[in-house]
Amino acid sequence: MAKIDQILAKAAEIGASDVHISVNNPPMFRYLGDLKKFKTQAFSADITKSLLYEILTPKMQKQFESNMQLDFCYEIKGVARFRTNIFCQRQGIDGSFRIVPLKIPRLNDLGLPAVTTKILEQHQGIILLTGSTGHGKSTTLAAMIDYLNEHRPHHILTVEDPIEFVHLTDKKGVVNQREIGNNTLSFSNALKGALREDPDIIVIGELRDPETISLALTAAETGHLVIGTMSTSNSQKTIDRIIDSFPPEQQNQVRTMLADSIQAIITQRLIKNKDGTRRSLATEVLIGTMPIATLIREDKTFQIPSMMQTGQKHGMKSLDESIMDLLNKGQISHEAALINAINKKYFQSTG
Numbered sequence: 001m002a003k004i005d006q007i008l009a010k011a012a013e014i015g016a017s018d019v020h021i022s023v024n025n026p027p028m029f030r031y032l033g034d035l036k037k038f039k040t041q042a043f044s045a046d047i048t049k050s051l052l053y054e055i056l057t058p059k060m061q062k063q064f065e066s067n068m069q070l071d072f073c074y075e076i077k078g079v080a081r082f083r084t085n086i087f088c089q090r091q092g093i094d095g096s097f098r099i100v101p102l103k104i105p106r107l108n109d110l111g112l113p114a115v116t117t118k119i120l121e122q123h124q125g126i127i128l129l130t131g132s133t134g135h136g137k138s139t140t141l142a143a144m145i146d147y148l149n150e151h152r153p154h155h156i157l158t159v160e161d162p163i164e165f166v167h168l169t170d171k172k173g174v175v176n177q178r179e180i181g182n183n184t185l186s187f188s189n190a191l192k193g194a195l196r197e198d199p200d201i202i203v204i205g206e207l208r209d210p211e212t213i214s215l216a217l218t219a220a221e222t223g224h225l226v227i228g229t230m231s232t233s234n235s236q237k238t239i240d241r242i243i244d245s246f247p248p249e250q251q252n253q254v255r256t257m258l259a260d261s262i263q264a265i266i267t268q269r270l271i272k273n274k275d276g277t278r279r280s281l282a283t284e285v286l287i288g289t290m291p292i293a294t295l296i297r298e299d300k301t302f303q304i305p306s307m308m309q310t311g312q313k314h315g316m317k318s319l320d321e322s323i324m325d326l327l328n329k330g331q332i333s334h335e336a337a338l339i340n341a342i343n344k345k346y347f348q349s350t351g
Contacts, residue, residue, distance in 0.1 A: 004051045005076050007038070012080040012099050017134060019082075019099070023048050023092040032272050032279055033134070045092030052086050052095045071181075073100070073162040083138075083164050100138070100164045107143040110136075111281040115315030116266065120148060123200075125263035125288070126220040128207075130232045135270045136281070137229045138164050144227060145203055149173045154200035159190040161205050173200075191215035195222065204228035210245045217254070220261035234319055234342055235265040235286035236304045239296055259296040262288035267319055271332050271340050280331045282340065284319035287311060320346055 007027045011019045016029035023045045027038045043051070053061060055074055064070040069087040074097070076082075083098040107116065119127060129144075131137050142165035149156060154173045161180035169175070176197075177183075184190040187204060188211045194202050207213050207228045220226045232238040239258065246254050267284040286292065286304065289311060295303050308316045320342050327337045327347075338347045 002051075002054045004055060005079075008074075008082060008097060008099075009076055009079050010038075011097075012076075012101075017099055019097040021048050021051060021095040021097075023089070023094060030134070032276065033270070048095070049093045052093055055084075056086075071162055073164060073179075078102075081164060081166070083162060098138075098164075104142045104146045104165050104167070105139060107140075107147040110140060110143055111283075112140065112266075112268075113283055113285055113315065113317065115285060115287070116144075117147070118315070119264045119266070119287070120144060122225055122263045124220060124223045124225055125261045126216060126226045126228065126258075127263050128238055128265045129227065129229045129268075130235075130238050130265060131268045132233060133231055135268055137231075137268065140266075140268065141203065141205075141227065141229060142167075145175060146171075148201060149175050152200070155198055156201045156203060157194055157197060157199040158203040159184065159187055159194075159205060160203075161187070187212040188215055191219065195219060195224075199224060201225045201227065206230070207242070213242055213245060214254075217257040217261055221257060225263075226261075232267070234267050234284055235308070236301050238265050238267070239301050239304070243301075255297050255299060259293040262293065262296070264288060269319065269323075269340055271323070271326065271336050273331055274333050274336075280326050282319060282322040282326055283317070284322060285315055285317050287314045287316050289314055318342070323347075 008019055011029040016031050018030040020028040024042050026040045026042050028035055056064065060070060060072065064086060071085050074082045074084045080102055081100040083100055084095060086093060086095045129137050129141055145156060145167060149167060149171045152173050156173055156175045158177045160177060163177050163179045167175040167177065178190050180186060202219050202224055204216055207216060207230050216226050216228055230238055232241050242258060243251050243254050265286040269282045270279040271282055272279050286308060291307055295301060295307060305318060308318050323337050323340055326332045327334060338344055341347045
């Protein structure tokens with residue numbers, strides 16, 4: 001048992017989402033979005049290095065010393081997995097650990113809108129899960145994969161960096177998980193091979209660059225269901241980010257590909273409840289209807305928010321509407337609603 005395991009296990013026990021090992025600070029953990037310190041002495045640079053190096057293999061140590069940073073997943077059996085990043089900073093070596101529960105939550109237990117399961121009935125096209133870092137995208141993505149694995153006799157191929165949740169093999173489908181660095185060289189390398197591996201569903205841990213996005217759109221066009229994540233704050237910005245990541249001469253083609261393949265964009269944000277004991281999920285849903293496809297194709301994404309208001313019968317809802325629902329139910333404070341809103345004027349008038 002590594003010395004750092006006691007810190008990580010304690011953080012998992014109290015329900016923290018992250019742990020930080022930082023030079024000249026005591027260990028810190030993030031709980032309900034807030035960073036707190038364990039009641040212990042500050043760690044010197046030598047202590048942090050010793051704690052972090054203890055969980056690295058010789059190969060990982062060599063990679064870290066070459067790149068001055070390293071991503072991997074660390075597991076304490078029976079406790080949790082930890083998506084880990086170790087990096088060099090001015091005072092020494094620090095580590096950040098995202099806590100990944102061993103048990104994958106049920107999709108119906110996450111507070112997602114009912115239309116989510118209907119979205120997952122699609123057999124081709126692209127579904128995007130978006131939101132800021134730390135707002136539960138990885139958990140929702142894992143629950144979606146588990147739901148599909150349980151309900152469809154399909155081949156699900158995932159490309160992750162690193163693998164967080166581990167999926168079971170005793171359900172209707174089969175899930176093959178590939179990790180960047182260990183099982184494939186890159187997202188684009190894995191996606192180039194994916195089309196020859198007979199997948200029904202391709203899951204991309206993160207759409208980071210134009211090549212990965214282009215390959216994802218091509219896979220969606222060729223009859224596969226592609227599910228991916230992006231760190232964007234709403235549907236309109238997600239679409240704009242995808243298109244703007246390409247050179248101007250390619251953007252019309254990308255608009256057409258995206259308009260033809262987009263099935264849905266789900267954006268989520270976790271907001272601390274009034275009583276401070278948990279966080280509630282606010283969710284924006286955009287459905288790839290014909291009118292939405294037309295706006296994308298004609299470069300009129302600025303009209304998407306108003307189009308979503310008229311698309312409520314399809315299950316569409318803006319993030320601000322979802323936040324307002326939580327406010328009206330008394331789950332969150334007006335201050336929390338205002339901080340998290342896209343259109344803050346909408347909430348200032350309700351204060």
